[in-house]
Structure formats: structure tokens, C-alpha cells
Amino acid sequence: MGLTGLEIFKQLPKKNCKECGQPTCLAFAMQLAAGKASLDACPYVSDAAREALDSASAPPVALVKIGAGEKAFEIGNETVMFRHDKRFEHPTGIAIQVNDNMSADEVKAKVDKINKLVFDRVGQVHEVNMVAVANDSGDAAKFADTVKLVQDNTAYPLLLISGDAAAMEKALDVAGANKPVVYAADAGNYEAMTALAKKYEAPLVVKGSDLNSLAETVEKVVALGYKNLILDSGARELSKVIADQTQIRRQALKLFRPLGYPTIAFANNDDPIMESLYASTYVAKYAGIVVVNSAEPEHILPVITLRLNIYTDPQKPIAVESKVYEILNPGPDSPVLVTTNFSLSYFCIAGDTEAARVPAYIIPVDTDGISVLTAWAAGKFSPESIADTLKKLGIMEKVNHNKIIIPGGVAVLSGQTAELTGCQVLVGPRESAGINSFFKQQWNQ
Amino acid sequence: MAVTIAKERWTSKVAEEAYGPQGLKVGGETTLPFLHFEGEIPNRAVTALEVFDTEPKDYPDILKEPFADVINDPVAWAKKVVEYGADMVALRLMSAHPDWNNASAQDVAKTAKAVADAIDVPLIVIGCGVEEKDGEILPVVAEALEGKKALIGCVTANNYKSITAAANGYGHYVIASSPLDINLCKQLNILINEMGLPLDRIAFDPLVGALGYGIEYAYSIMERARMGALTGDKTLATPIVAFIGQEAWKAKEAKDADVPEWGPQADRAILWEATTATTFAIAGANIFIMRHPESVKRFNAFVDEAMKSNAY
Numbered sequence: 119m120g121l122t123g124l125e126i127f128k129q130l131p132k133k134n135c136k137e138c139g140q141p142t143c144l145a146f147a148m149q150l151a152a153g154k155a156s157l158d159a160c161p162y163v164s165d166a167a168r169e170a171l172d173s174a175s176a177p178p179v180a181l182v183k184i185g186a187g188e189k190a191f192e193i194g195n196e197t198v199m200f201r202h203d204k205r206f207e208h209p210t211g212i213a214i215q216v217n218d219n220m221s222a223d224e225v226k227a228k229v230d231k232i233n234k235l236v237f238d239r240v241g242q243v244h245e246v247n248m249v250a251v252a253n254d255s256g257d258a259a260k261f262a263d264t265v266k267l268v269q270d271n272t273a274y275p276l277l278l279i280s281g282d283a284a285a286m287e288k289a290l291d292v293a294g295a296n297k298p299v300v301y302a303a304d305a306g307n308y309e310a311m312t313a314l315a316k317k318y319e320a321p322l323v324v325k326g327s328d329l330n331s332l333a334e335t336v337e338k339v340v341a342l343g344y345k346n347l348i349l350d351s352g353a354r355e356l357s358k359v360i361a362d363q364t365q366i367r368r369q370a371l372k373l374f375r376p377l378g379y380p381t382i383a384f385a386n387n388d389d390p391i392m393e394s395l396y397a398s399t400y401v402a403k404y405a406g407i408v409v410v411n412s413a414e415p416e417h418i419l420p421v422i423t424l425r426l427n428i429y430t431d432p433q434k435p436i437a438v439e440s441k442v443y444e445i446l447n448p449g450p451d452s453p454v455l456v457t458t459n460f461s462l463s464y465f466c467i468a469g470d471t472e473a474a475r476v477p478a479y480i481i482p483v484d485t486d487g488i489s490v491l492t493a494w495a496a497g498k499f500s501p502e503s504i505a506d507t508l509k510k511l512g513i514m515e516k517v518n519h520n521k522i523i524i525p526g527g528v529a530v531l532s533g534q535t536a537e538l539t540g541c542q543v544l545v546g547p548r549e550s551a552g553i554n555s556f557f558k559q560q561w562n563q
Numbered sequence: 564m565a566v567t568i569a570k571e572r573w574t575s576k577v578a579e580e581a582y583g584p585q586g587l588k589v590g591g592e593t594t595l596p597f598l599h600f601e602g603e604i605p606n607r608a609v610t611a612l613e614v615f616d617t618e619p620k621d622y623p624d625i626l627k628e629p630f631a632d633v634i635n636d637p638v639a640w641a642k643k644v645v646e647y648g649a650d651m652v653a654l655r656l657m658s659a660h661p662d663w664n665n666a667s668a669q670d671v672a673k674t675a676k677a678v679a680d681a682i683d684v685p686l687i688v689i690g691c692g693v694e695e696k697d698g699e700i701l702p703v704v705a706e707a708l709e710g711k712k713a714l715i716g717c718v719t720a721n722n723y724k725s726i727t728a729a730a731n732g733y734g735h736y737v738i739a740s741s742p743l744d745i746n747l748c749k750q751l752n753i754l755i756n757e758m759g760l761p762l763d764r765i766a767f768d769p770l771v772g773a774l775g776y777g778i779e780y781a782y783s784i785m786e787r788a789r790m791g792a793l794t795g796d797k798t799l800a801t802p803i804v805a806f807i808g809q810e811a812w813k814a815k816e817a818k819d820a821d822v823p824e825w826g827p828q829a830d831r832a833i834l835w836e837a838t839t840a841t842t843f844a845i846a847g848a849n850i851f852i853m854r855h856p857e858s859v860k861r862f863n864a865f866v867d868e869a870m871k872s873n874a875y
């Protein structure tokens with residue numbers, strides 16, 4: 119990533135022996151730069167050159183795996199500042215915090231709540247990702263007990279929060295095998311914390327008091343031979359977090375290596391509404407992990423929903439298959455609703471039709487998953503595509519009438535669609551929320 | 564190794580506009596949202612609370628409650644939203660809708676004038692949403708509001724001519740609405756501008772979706788439009804209006820009182836509206852038209868924090 123063929127060429131042995139399958143070292147270097155060859159093909163690269171080329175070809179933001187087992191997840195490997203430039207790759211992990219001043223019952227009750235934060239949306243399951251355990255008591259034994267209790271009661275990976283290496287060691291005795299995130303190595307304790315993280319191959323958060331001290335400590339940790347890292351600039355105020363998160367992503371994309379790791383952001387706030395708003399902001403603004411206190415669904419659902427939206431691939435909208443969808447067992451006299459195969463359009467119409475208790479057929483036209491108005495503007499939702507779809511699916515043979523309903527936003531299509539399909543075209547509501555009154559006023563008469 | 568702070572060298576800025584006789588300033592930023600370390604953000608995001616000129620039909624109880632005593636009196640309702648701390652009042656002329664009261668242009672203009680005279684903040688006037696009818700009533704409203712420097716909308720590709728001419732003549736601003744496509748937004752700004760209304764008298768509305776309902780489309784359009792504005796595209800540099808309340812309060816997550824697995828409605832509904840607003844704030848919107856006073860309060864608390872300096 120980022121290296122030119124010539125830069126790579128400088129590191130090669132220049133023997134031109136052809137063993138790599140290329141006529142010259144330079145030709146091989148060009149293949150490497152294009153990502154079409156692997157360095158392993160050359161048996162003569164020196165270790166020093168390999169190291170230099172490996173780290174130069176590392177992705178701008180390192181990929182970090184968190185936890186073990188079924189609920190393990192990955193963060194990092196991001197390549198852009200803006201989702202419209204490509205996409206955001208790995209959704210922010212949401213961590214909910216408990217601490218070792220809480221009683222065992224309180225901890226268990228909260229972990230139970232966290233385990234239940236599972237939401238179904240558009241047919242997919244969305245959930246939080248981690249439980250953070252903070253060593254607020256300052257007592258190592260208490261910390262380890264709480265960590266054990268949490269681990270015994272949840273499948274989610276843990277985030278262990280303690281600045282005390284002795285307490286961290288005890289906690290890792292209990293939980294280290296499951297690769298929890300170790301929080302945190304700072305300028306004072308990085309040697310001990312790095313040794314612990316290394317021992318368990320657990321991801322290690324490096325914490326600075328600003329970007330400079332963060333970069334410095336990262337370099338010291340890397341010098342100790344550990345690169346499985348996550349970054350915390352130390353910022354806690356909203357505007358500073360936005361600035362630091364933006365800087366870290368920009369620096370990473372410029373291949374400034376000390377900041378080329380995913381980040382963690384703390385949204386924790388005594389006011390759960392502000393906490394939720396901050397957490398959502400950090401989800402959109404580059405955080406790899408975001409930490410909150412509230413385990414209440416009303417505070418978490420908005421954050422999970424925004425994560426789903428922001429991490430959708432903008433080049434590949436979520437689409438439903440273009441086929442006949444039957445709502446509430448429709449029969450020959452049921453209405454035929456035409457829309458696009460943008461999943462949200464379909465699910466809104468399906469939901470509102472169901473709510474109106476009107477059995478109906480829904481026909482999503484394949485518009486590459488884009489919405490009604492955008493598809494209309496792009497010429498993908500047109501009288502022709504509607505006519506083709508009706509014909510292909512044979513829907514009009516299933517009903518004993520000749521009417522189709524198109525979305526209100528594209529009323530202009532009705533004339534030509536009627537001509538092409540031979541159907542009577544009714545113009546439905548602009549918003550699916552209007553379906554109920556539409557059926558009442560225009561269908562049942 | 565010391566970090567050399569990466570700053571973008573933007574060459575242009577978002578248009579600065581001043582609404583109402585009070586001259587409430589909006590826009591003018593020379594960088595992306597809240598990146599104070601590399602540019603100026605002279606004016607904070609402004610909020611408007613909606614007032615209906617006739618009792619709204621689809622307000623859930625939680626949304627009616629703060630306005631219970633004024634919901635049939637637009638003037639009293641408008642005064643109340645000013646008390647609640649809105650920077651502007653957004654009067655929605657639903658009574659003109661053919662399926663509602665089909666009120667005449669003269670009737671709604673009278674209400675608009677009465678509301679404007681009763682408040683000491685700038686006024687936004689929104690039509691009934693039927694393009695043809697809005698094309699008839701909004702010019703009459705514009706005339707009645709001469710001197711109020713109101714923000715009038717929504718102007719679409721189908722009705723911009725009559726409304727733009729009146730807004731221009733009577734000294735108002737317009738909201739240009741186009742569906743979720745940056746090129747359509749640009750085109751409509753150009754069409755309106757070609758009728759003689761300066762670009763800094765237009766704010767555009769990319770027809771946003773709420774949290775969970777396509778919010779990411781308008782999010783990316785706003786980010787792209789802001790980058791366009793900052794790199795010199797004047798036709799994308801007008802302030803952005805986001806109809807937060809109208810969209811957020813359509814969501815089941817805001818409206819439904821009784822879904823145990825989503826938690827109690829109170830915080831959930833407020834968060835649905837406030838999160839929709841903060842998300843567009845970090846994408847680049849300037850004017851936030853909202854419905855619940857508590858969401859506005861939360862949103863403003865967020866903006867207070869986000870507007871603090873983060874210079875390095």
C-alpha cells in the first residue's frame with residue numbers, strides 16, 4: 119500500500135535471476151506495487167528489506183481482532199475519511215461498562231441486561247459487542263473477581279480497564295485466554311502492560327494525554343515488539359474527540375505509522391441521553407470501539423441503528439429480491455403495489471400494508487437497490503422497467519383486476535406506464551405511512 | 564515522533580445568510596463541521612420548532628403534550644416555542660392542504676402574518692406539501708410577510724417560479740427541496756438563481772431520512788455538498804435545511820408507546836429526533852426544523868459542546 123514500484127525496487131537484491139518468475143527485479147517490483155505478486159516469490163530478499171517492505175505494505179489502519187469465539191469481532195482496516203469515497207469497513211464495537219465497586223448482584227443484573235440488547239432490523243440481528251470492566255475500586259483482587267463474574271455470565275469479549283499492571287495481571291489470569299482488550303498502556307506503565315498484552319496476545323490500548331504523547335508511547339510499545347494496538351488520545355470532551363478522531367484517521371491515511379491503528383472513544387456520561395448522542399457521533403466519526411455506561415435499550419438502540427446506517431456500503435444499497443411478495447395471504451382481488459427493490463422502500467410498504475390489514479401483492483422492480491425517487495431520477499424506475507417486471511413475474515395473471523398502484527412520488531410515470539402495461543395505474547401515497555388512508559379512500563370503493 | 568497536525572486548505576466557504584428583522588446569522592463556515600482547528604465556524608446550528616396552523620393529525624401523545632393548551636392556536640403555539648428556546652418558528656400551513664381544510668391563500672397568509680407579528684424570532688413558513696397548492700399560497704404569504712425576511716418553502720422543481728419571484732420581490736429567502744440527489748439539489752439552486760434570486764437567499768433541503776430510515780443518504784449528500792462548497796462550488800454553498808422532526812416522528816421507534824424490548828418511549832422518542840439532528844450536524848446541516856422542545860434542548864446542549872475550540 120502506498121509504495122511505488124521504484125521504492126520497492128530499491129529494496130530488492132537486483133540479481134535479475136528470474137526465479138520470481140519475472141524477467142527482472144524491476145519487473146517484479148512493479149508487480150508487487152500493483153498487488154499482483156507476493157514478496158515470498160523472491161528467495162533472496164534480505165530480512166531487513168522484508169521488514170521494511172512488510173511494514174510499508176501494511177494497511178493504513180491496522181486490523182485488530184477482539185475477543186475469542188463466536189462473539190469475536192474485528193476493527194480497523196479503514197481506508198477513507200468519508201463513507202461516500204468507498205465505505206467504512208468494520209462497524210464500531212459498542213462496549214457497555216460495569217465496575218468493581220458494584221455488588222455481585224448489580225454486576226450480574228447489568229450483564230443480563232447487556233446480553234439482552236439484541237435488536238432485529240430489516241431481518242438482521244444487531245447487538246452490542248463488549249462488556250467493559252473498570253477497576254474503580256483500585257483493588258486487584260476485587261477487579262479479578264468482577265472480571266470473572268462478568269466472563270462467566272456473558273459471551274461478549276471484555277474490555278479490562280485498569281492503570282495498575284498488578285491488577286491487570288490478576289484479571290488476565292482469569293480472562294486472558296479470551297483475548298480481552300487491555301486498557302491501557304500509558305507513558306508510565308507501558309513496559310509492564312505491553313509485556314502482559316504480549317503474553318496473552320491480547321489487543322492493547324495505548325493511551326496518550328494528547329496526540330504527540332500518544333504517538334510517542336506507541337513507538338515505544340512497537341519498539342518492544344508489539345503491534346496489536348488500539349489508540350486513545352486521552353480526549354474526553356466532545357469537540358476534542360471529534361478533532362482527535364479526525365486527525366488520527368487523517369494521519370493513518372497519510373501513512374504516519376504511529377497512528378495507524380483503530381481507536382477507542384469514551385462517551386460515558388452521567389446523563390444517558392447525552393451519552394447516547396456522543397456515542398452516535400463517535401460511531402460516525404471513526405471510533406473502532408465506543409464505551410458507554412447505559413445498558414437501557416432506549417439509549418442503545420439509536421446508537422446501534424446509526425451504526426447500521428453509517429456502515430452500509432454506499433455503493434451497494436441493501437436490496438431485496440425482485441419477486442412477488444405476498445402480504446397477509448392476498449387473493450385475486452387484492453391490490454398490486456409497485457415499488458423499487460431498495461430494502462427500506464420495500465420494508466416500509468410491507469410494514470404499513472400489514473398495519474392497514476389489507477392483503478396485497480408487493481412488486482419491487484429491480485433498481486439496483488436504490489430508492490424510488492433516486493431510481494426515477496436515474497431512469498431505473500421507469501414505465502419500461504415496471505412493464506418488464508410485471509410481465510416477467512406474471513403478477514397480473516394472479517389477479518382478477520387490471521389495476522396497479524405506483525408510489526405518489528413518481529405520479530408522472532402513470533400515463534406512459536398505463537400505455538405500456540395496459541393496466542389502469544393508480545397513484546398511491548408519497549409516503550408509505552399514507553397507505554392506510556389510500557386503501558380506505560381509493561381501493562375499497 | 565511529533566505529530567504534524569494535518570489541516571486541509573479549503574479555498575471557499577458556505578454562504579452566510581441573515582434571517583428575519585433580527586438578522587439571525589447562519590452559515591459562513593470555512594471548514595467541515597466542528598473542525599475548528601482548521602477553519603472558522605462563525606455561526607452555530609440554529610433550531611426551529613414546528614407550529615401547525617391547524618391541529619396536527621398524526622402527532623403522538625408525547626408530542627402533543629408540550630403544546631396541549633395551544634395546539635389550536637398558532638399564535639399562542641408560536642409564542643410557546645419561542646419560550647421553549649427555539650431560534651426560529653417554523654409555521655406549517657397544513658390547513659391549505661386539499662385533504663385537510665383546503666384553506667385559501669388569503670386565510671393562511673393572515674395566519675402567517677399574525678404569527679410573524681407575535682414573535683421576536685425569524686419565521687420559517689412551510690407550505691402544505693402539495694406542490695401546486697404551495698405554488699398558489701406561498702406567493703400570497705410572501706406578500707403578507709413583506710419586511711419579515713422569512714425563509715419560505717418548500718420550493719421544488721415543479722413550483723419554484725411563482726414562489727421564487729414573490730420571495731425575491733418581498734425580500735425573503737427560499738428553501739429549495741430536491742430528492743436525495745446532489746445534482747438535483749445543485750440544479751434547483753441554479754434554476755432559482757437564474758430567476759434573479761441571489762444564491763445567498765437560498766437554503767437547500769436534500770429531503771433527509773430519519774435515523775434508521777435512510778439517514779445515510781442525506782448524510783453523504785451533505786458531506787459531499789459541504790466539500791463542494793469549501794472547494795469553490797457556489798451552487799452547493801447555500802446553508803442546508805434538515806426537516807428533522809417531520810421525519811423522526813414518522814419512525815415507529817419514536818411513535819410507538821409500547822414496545823417493551825425498545826425501552827420506555829420518553830427517552831427513546833427524544834433520542835430518535837435528537838440523534839437524527841446531531842447526525843446531520845456532523846454532516847454539515849445548518850438549520851434544524853424539529854418538533855419536540857426536549858429534543859431541541861438536548862440538541863443545543865450537544866452543539867454547545869461541539870462548538871468549543873479544538874485548536875491544536
Ligand code: SF4
Binds near residue numbers: 137140
Ligand atoms: S527472484 Fe528476486 S532477485 Fe531474482 S529476479 Fe526476482 S526479484 Fe530479482
